[in-house]
Amino acid sequence: MIALLARDLRLAVRAGGGFGLGLAFFxxxxxxxxxxxxxxxxxxxxxxxxxxWVGALLACLLSLDRIFALDFEDxxxxxxxxxxxxxxxxxxxxxxxxxxxxxxPLTLAAPVLGVLxxxxxxxxxxxxxxxxxxxxxxSVIGAxxxxxxxxxxxxxxxxxxxxxxxxxxxxxxxxxVVKRGAAGMEVATPLALLAGxxxxxxxxxxxxxxxxxxxNLR
Amino acid sequence: MELTVRNLSVARGGITVLEGLxxxxxxxxxxxxxxxxxxxxxxxxxxxCGLQPAVRGEIAAPPEGLAYAxxxxxxxxxxxxxxxxxxxxxxxxxGPAAVARALERMNLSTLAARRAANLSAGQKRRLGLAxxxxxxxxxxxLDEPTVSLDTASVALFAGVIRDHLGQGGxxxxxxxxxxxxxxxxxxxxxxxxxxxxxxxxxxxxxPFLGDFA
Numbered sequence: 001m002i003a004l005l006a007r008d009l010r011l012a013v014r015a016g017g018g019f020g021l022g023l024a025f026f027x028x029x030x031x032x033x034x035x036x037x038x039x040x041x042x043x044x045x046x047x048x049x050x051x052x053w054v055g056a057l058l059a060c061l062l063s064l065d066r067i068f069a070l071d072f073e074d075x076x077x078x079x080x081x082x083x084x085x086x087x088x089x090x091x092x093x094x095x096x097x098x099x100x101x102x103x104x105p106l107t108l109a110a111p112v113l114g115v116l117x118x119x120x121x122x123x124x125x126x127x128x129x130x131x132x133x134x135x136x137x138x139s140v141i142g143a144x145x146x147x148x149x150x151x152x153x154x155x156x157x158x159x160x161x162x163x164x165x166x167x168x169x170x171x172x173x174x175x176x177v178v179k180r181g182a183a184g185m186e187v188a189t190p191l192a193l194l195a196g197x198x199x200x201x202x203x204x205x206x207x208x209x210x211x212x213x214x215x216n217l218r
Numbered sequence: 219m220e221l222t223v224r225n226l227s228v229a230r231g232g233i234t235v236l237e238g239l240x241x242x243x244x245x246x247x248x249x250x251x252x253x254x255x256x257x258x259x260x261x262x263x264x265x266x267c268g269l270q271p272a273v274r275g276e277i278a279a280p281p282e283g284l285a286y287a288x289x290x291x292x293x294x295x296x297x298x299x300x301x302x303x304x305x306x307x308x309x310x311x312x313g314p315a316a317v318a319r320a321l322e323r324m325n326l327s328t329l330a331a332r333r334a335a336n337l338s339a340g341q342k343r344r345l346g347l348a349x350x351x352x353x354x355x356x357x358x359x360l361d362e363p364t365v366s367l368d369t370a371s372v373a374l375f376a377g378v379i380r381d382h383l384g385q386g387g388x389x390x391x392x393x394x395x396x397x398x399x400x401x402x403x404x405x406x407x408x409x410x411x412x413x414x415x416x417x418x419x420x421x422x423x424x425p426f427l428g429d430f431a
Contacts, residue, residue: 003308007294007301014296075290079349082267082286083309218270 008097022059029055030113048117049178103135126181147209226275253407291346295335320351
């Protein structure tokens with residue numbers, strides 16, 4: 001399984017691997033929104049938590065269909081299914097690899113982009129905390145969505161439609177954490193709910209995704 | 219460690235293609251599956267490997283004993299030959315020594331640092347088949363292994379299979395060409411074609427449809 005993680009990370013950073021795709025998208029959103037909304041600091045400060053979270057979510061969504069589609073096309077998913085690696089483990093590892101090349105860079109880049117959006121001072125800590133807690137859920141839920149459409153040609157749109165509703169709770173609580181944090185309010189409740197969603201997704205969805213892949217490989 | 223199949227029926231796309239199939243593959247033996255296109259060779263192999271459920275019947279296989287080589291080689295074009303193979307060696311837990319041996323055996327040593335994207339079709343195929351060697355598994359399930367191999371490579375691969383049989387392994391091979399494995403038994407799948415498949419065949423003779431031919 002470590003070999004699978006190492007391979008996925010290596011493929012991601014080689015040419016055409018898609019590393020930085022999500023990050024570049026996130027950067028574009030954060031740069032373009034102030035241009036579109038205008039330079040009023042108070043307006044931007046009010047919408048910053050939401051914009052940053054929506055940007056991060058869409059950036060994650062961008063690279064999801066690659067999680068399994070490439071392995072399916074070149075036949076390595078078949079071979080993985082017949083290997084000693086349990087499919088549940090393979091799904092978890094591939095979701096982890098997706099998070100390492102997408103969610104983690106987004107989390108680290110977010111404070112820098114927060115400056116562009118006039119995010120109030122206390123919000124930076126909670127922005128990083130909420131993204132660190134929330135983006136793993138985005139990757140795991142996304143892996144589940146990708147598993148559902150593996151084998152379909154042009155499954156990307158269908159996958160987005162399936163995954164976006166599942167992303168909504170993470171988005172709501174994630175943005176709420178930043179919003180409250182920026183306003184200096186108590187963040188414990190949305191933070192606990194955000195962590196709960198992530199924990200639940202991590203515990204359950206690898207099994208669901210593995211089952212979906214087995215059905216799709218038939 | 220033998221592979222036994224009893225009264226097996228397999229289906230593709232919900233239509234049973236083969237039924238009542240039975241055979242035993244003992245260690246040290248090779249079984250060549252023959253039959254026209256669409257008879258269900260690939261479906262049978264995928265069922266044996268557990269990629270799809272059997273309609274009915276029994277498959278008794280050694281646990282984690284099958285190594286499957288499908289039409290697709292499962293290569294990552296951005297990884298080089300050695301990295302591709304090393305990944306599968308790590309997955310199957312066999313280690314770098316097995317990789318070096320497999321590269322040597324499949325005549326890929328000189329290409330070890332080349333990216334899979336830059337290999338020819340036959341070289342890709344050899345790399346795909348080298349994965350069998352690093353899997354360390356006793357029963358090889360091969361689906362058209364000789365596609366895009368030249369005569370020399372076919373002979374090379376036949377030698378690899380023969381060595382594998384000599385070490386107590388076995389091989390189930392779906393192929394149309396003669397691998398030169400004289401000791402291999404041959405199983406023609408045509409008599410096991412399912413009745414529903416025959417029905418579909420009969421529709422093909424429909425005079426109405428025949429008018430369009």
